[in-house]
Amino acid sequence: MNNQDVQEAFESGERIDRAMNRAFFAAVRLHRLHGVPMALWEDGKVRQVDPFTIALPEEERIHAAEFGFPHTPENAQDTLPDEQRKALSTFARGR
Numbered sequence: 001m002n003n004q005d006v007q008e009a010f011e012s013g014e015r016i017d018r019a020m021n022r023a024f025f026a027a028v029r030l031h032r033l034h035g036v037p038m039a040l041w042e043d044g045k046v047r048q049v050d051p052f053t054i055a056l057p058e059e060e061r062i063h064a065a066e067f068g069f070p071h072t073p074e075n076a077q078d079t080l081p082d083e084q085r086k087a088l089s090t091f092a093r094g095r
Helices: 003-010 016-034 057-066 082-093
Strands: 040-042 045-049
Touching: 003 016, 016 040
Parallel strands: none
Antiparallel strands: 040 045
16 A cells, blocks of 8 residues: 555545444454453443444344345445344344
8 A cells, every 4th residue: 555545545534434343343243252341432431331232234234134125235334223223132142
């Protein structure tokens, strides 16, 4: 990657956003695997969050398919509303 590529990456921000999303979801998977809460910054404070309350992209695709919404690259980054996200995470844990 040359200086021009780096400058373009920072100007658009798209590649950086994708990398940050991948890193975040990798951290969620790791915390789930080890059964430990995540420390997240929210509303000016650090909060411990159950990683199972955070829907992973693959869970959202499964959820969308179950309800007849096609998974396309355009909607791959869409997020579910909080209520649906919590319901999905509860379903994923089998409760």
